[in-house]
Amino acid sequence: MPPRYIPSAAVLTLLLAACATQAPDAVSTAPDxxxxxxxxxxGFIFPWAWIGSLFSDNIAVYAVPNRGGWYDFGFFLGVTVLGGGSFFGSRRKAE
Structure with a gap:
């Protein structure tokens, strides 16, 4: 992508992200x-849960309902930080 298109792509991404919303019945404040x-x-067990969900309808990779933004933030951290994220793929191999 030429550098002159990067600002346009960023603005388009932000506009599309602004349309995203969470279904109201997917958020709950109940104690449990x-x-x-x-x-x-x-987020940490996501890879294994995803594989399990291919074989069983009783396994889900994402809890619904959840507390909303804080659950999403924890899930994101679990997938990216605890699960390795792009860290392991970005290491240079010894030559």
């Missing part, structure tokens, strides 16, 4: 609803 820590755990 998964929050940040469960999101962190679910």
């Amino acid at each position: 609803t998964p929050g940040f820590w469960w999101g962190l755990w679910h």
Whole structure:
């Protein structure tokens, strides 16, 4: 992508992201609803949960309902930081 298109792509991405919303029935404030820590755990086990979900309808990779933004943040951290994210793919191999 030529450098002159990067600002346009960034603006288009932000405009599309501004349209995103979470379904109101997917967010709950009940005491037993998964929050940040469960999101962190679910993000960490995501690869195994995804494989399991291919073989069983009883396994889900994302808890619904959840507490909303904090669950999402924990899930994101679990997938990217605890799960390795792009860190392991970005290492240079010894030559």
